[in-house]
Amino acid sequence: GQPLVFDMVYDKHMNRKEMENTVKQILETESWNHRSPDPFHIHFCSLQTEGPFHKELIKRYKEAWDKLLVTATEKAHVEMFPKDKLVYLTADSRNEMKAYEHDKIYIIGSIVDKCMQPGLSLANAKRLNLRTARLPLEKYLHWEIGNKNLTLDQMIRILLTLKNTGDWKAALEFVPKRKYGGFVNTQHHSRIKLELLGEKKV
Ligand code: SAM
Numbered sequence: 541g542q543p544l545v546f547d548m549v550y551d552k553h554m555n556r557k558e559m560e561n562t563v564k565q566i567l568e569t570e571s572w573n574h575r576s577p578d579p580f581h582i583h584f585c586s587l588q589t590e591g592p593f594h595k596e597l598i599k600r601y602k603e604a605w606d607k608l609l610v611t612a613t614e615k616a617h618v619e620m621f622p623k624d625k626l627v628y629l630t631a632d633s634r635n636e637m638k639a640y641e642h643d644k645i646y647i648i649g650s651i652v653d654k655c656m657q658p659g660l661s662l663a664n665a666k667r668l669n670l671r672t673a674r675l676p677l678e679k680y681l682h683w684e685i686g687n688k689n690l691t692l693d694q695m696i697r698i699l700l701t702l703k704n705t706g707d708w709k710a711a712l713e714f715v716p717k718r719k720y721g722g723f724v725n726t727q728h729h730s731r732i733k734l735e736l737l738g739e740k741k742v
Contacts, residue, residue: 542581542645543580543621544580544582544646545621547649549616550651558651564600565692567600570582570609570610583617586617587613618670627646627670630673632659635671636674650692682720698715
């Protein structure tokens with residue numbers, strides 16, 4: 541399957557609660573992936589043996605840890621894969637993701653930060669000179685005020701749907717409804733415009 545990287549370098553940026561939350565989301569992520577007819581080959585990169593992430597993962601998974609269909613490695617993504625194949629996903633990217641690319645290796649930052657550290661994953665990607673991309677949320681959804689950072693389980697459900705259908709609308713159904721005011725409907729827009737033009741004529 542297509543590799544998907546979880547970048548495990550963020551343990552120092554999280555408190556205990558946030559770390560527990562992240563691992564909980566990773567468990568959900570793995571289970572969504574598992575259930576897919578065409579799953580990703582998940583890689584936990586930069587996972588330090590006996591480090592905080594490793595310990596929490598083992599505590600949660602217990603004996604299931606060794607049976608997981610993931611590759612866990614201390615190596616960084618840039619040591620595992622060619623740089624030109626890697627795309628770091630981050631809400632702070634200037635590049636809007638256009639089409640889903642089956643030959644790219646997407647990287648997700650394994651971080652849940654309640655106290656909001658904007659630009660953390662973007663800074664990491666920039667330091668390593670990696671391509672970045674953000675989901676086209678504003679293009680498809682009427683975005684309200686909420687921040688655009690999605691959780692890890694939402695991210696994998698979106699990516700799995702894109703991978704299997706290429707359908708942005710179906711994929712973005714996994715963005716929590718409270719975050720936006722409906723899908724952008726271009727047909728509807730042009731009809732309103734026509735109606736307005738019609739009214740002017742009268
Ligand atoms: N402050 C964190 C940061 O610096 O990215 C927010 C982390 S976010 C909760 C967890 C990860 O999900 C991000 O590192 C990114 O890989 C991915 N992600 C979340 N929302 C995204 C979006 N709108 N577009 C692209 N990737 C996103």
